[in-house]
Amino acid sequence: MIVDDDDDDAFLIEELIQEGLTHPSPTLNRAKSQKEALQMLETTSYDIGICDYRLGEGDGIGLLRTLRSKNITLPIIVLTGQGDQEIAVEAMKSGATDYLTKGKLNCEALTKSITHAIQLHQEAERRIHTEEMLKKSHQELTVAHKELQESLNKLTTAKNQILRSEKLAGVGRLAAGVCHEILNPLNIISGYSQTLQMERQDDLALQEDLGSISEEIHRIEKIVSGLLKFSRKRDVDLKHAGINEELESVLSIVEGEMGIEGIEVVREFAPDLPKPLLDTDRMRQVFLNIINNAKYAMQDGGKLTVRTQTVDSENSSHFTGSTPEEMKKTLKISFIDTGSGIKKEHLDQIFDPFFTTKPEDKGTGLGLSVCYSIIEKHSGTLEAESDGANGTTFVIELPLNQKQEKEDFSPQLNPL
Numbered sequence: 451m452i453v454d455d456d457d458d459d460a461f462l463i464e465e466l467i468q469e470g471l472t473h474p475s476p477t478l479n480r481a482k483s484q485k486e487a488l489q490m491l492e493t494t495s496y497d498i499g500i501c502d503y504r505l506g507e508g509d510g511i512g513l514l515r516t517l518r519s520k521n522i523t524l525p526i527i528v529l530t531g532q533g534d535q536e537i538a539v540e541a542m543k544s545g546a547t548d549y550l551t552k553g554k555l556n557c558e559a560l561t562k563s564i565t566h567a568i569q570l571h572q573e574a575e576r577r578i579h580t581e582e583m584l585k586k587s588h589q590e591l592t593v594a595h596k597e598l599q600e601s602l603n604k605l606t607t608a609k610n611q612i613l614r615s616e617k618l619a620g621v622g623r624l625a626a627g628v629c630h631e632i633l634n635p636l637n638i639i640s641g642y643s644q645t646l647q648m649e650r651q652d653d654l655a656l657q658e659d660l661g662s663i664s665e666e667i668h669r670i671e672k673i674v675s676g677l678l679k680f681s682r683k684r685d686v687d688l689k690h691a692g693i694n695e696e697l698e699s700v701l702s703i704v705e706g707e708m709g710i711e712g713i714e715v716v717r718e719f720a721p722d723l724p725k726p727l728l729d730t731d732r733m734r735q736v737f738l739n740i741i742n743n744a745k746y747a748m749q750d751g752g753k754l755t756v757r758t759q760t761v762d763s764e765n766s767s768h769f770t771g772s773t774p775e776e777m778k779k780t781l782k783i784s785f786i787d788t789g790s791g792i793k794k795e796h797l798d799q800i801f802d803p804f805f806t807t808k809p810e811d812k813g814t815g816l817g818l819s820v821c822y823s824i825i826e827k828h829s830g831t832l833e834a835e836s837d838g839a840n841g842t843t844f845v846i847e848l849p850l851n852q853k854q855e856k857e858d859f860s861p862q863l864n865p866l
């Protein structure tokens with residue numbers, strides 16, 4: 451594209467170009483003004499523009515600036531008058547690819563400048579394209595890296611859950627055996643102790659000792675029955691039931707006492723939840739265990755929020771749902787307390803049987819391991835979050851849309 455308002459000059463430039471560039475010979479269009487040049491650029495794409503500095507209205511630099519401000523990268527050679535050094539510098543600053551002095555214009559200089567400018571432009575375009583490709587690859591790599599990291603996190607969670615399940619399964623098997631061994635001699639001790647209590651009613655000191663013995667026997671019985679509950683096999687009796695109703699039945703029992711101890715109970719129940727498959731007795735036991743722990747952690751009062759909602763689960767890979775779509779929907783139950791929190795180093799241990807931070811007569815450390823094994827038998831997950839100071843959140847996720855006949859719950863994880 452030649453932009454020149456002078457017919458003779460334009461003719462000369464056309465001549466020189468046609469003389470110098472023959473293979474292939476170029477198509478030349480001429481614009482007489484800045485305005486016309488802009489109009490032509492709207493409809494046609496050019497390899498290069500040769501623009502006189504002096505145009506009727508405005509000048510070549512004005513045209514250059516307009517083009518660059520519109521992000522038009524067309525290479526432009528500006529033709530300046532004799533001794534217009536300052537204009538040449540200004541043209542280059544404004545984005546010209548080259549400049550030539552009009553008075554000294556000859557075929558060789560013009561051809562060289564045009565070829566060079568087109569080459570420069572092509573290289574710049576290639577560089578921009580490569581940079582864009584690189585940027586795109588980098589973005590793709592970042593996304594892939596993020597996805598890998600997420601998969602790794604999920605794998606780590608799954609691995610921890612399998613390890614925990616295996617550990618609990620091992621402890622469960624051991625516990626079942628030990629419980630039976632303990633219960634037999636315990637019954638005999640209890641029998642002798644009761645006989646002695648009847649026979650030696652006159653010996654008050656002995657009666658006191660025997661009282662202590664039966665208290666301790668009672669304690670052992672409590673631990674053993676807890677262990678048996680934990681180690682029992684597939685003892686879940688599943689039917690579709692409303693989670694809000696089950697929570698309500700537990701909360702209504704404990705709420706009064708919690709109120710006296712200065713604990714506010716807040717229900718954030720989502721309405722119209724789908725009904726998961728539940729063993730209602732066992733699930734109430736889980737709720738009670740978690741609520742009692744929260745209560746213990748809020749001895750100076752506080753707030754317990756119980757929330758129910760459906761979510762697209764991140765843990766869906768653990769669930770044995772019917773179709774991938776169905777696997778995704780889970781029921782989330784959160785117990786959020788404002789109690790003492792759980793120390794970071796304890797978070798990994800709280801589901802272990804017998805792990806407790808409570809005094810001997812206050813806790814056996816079996817509550818959460820029983821909860822974990824019950825939730826696992828519902829093909830769900832139980833997790834705890836705490837920063838160690840500002841309360842604790844226990845989250846249960848239960849699969850939804852499971853078919854009732856699906857009774858085989860995670861057999862490989864649950865060999866109890």
Ligand SMILES: Nc1ncnc2c1ncn2[C@@H]1O[C@H](COP(=O)(O)OP(=O)(O)OP(=O)(O)O)[C@@H](O)[C@H]1O
Pocket residue numbers: 739743744745747787789790791792800801805806807808812813814815816817818819842
């Ligand atoms: N909401 C909570 N806030 C702070 N710590 C908690 C909470 N829930 C559980 N813990 C910690 O986890 C430990 C284990 O809890 P778990 O219910 O298994 O046993 P326990 O409550 O100590 O005894 P029990 O067998 O009587 O339930 C507790 O001793 C406590 O340290």
Ligand SMILES: [Mg+2]
Pocket residue numbers: 739742743813817818
């Ligand atoms: Mg407990």
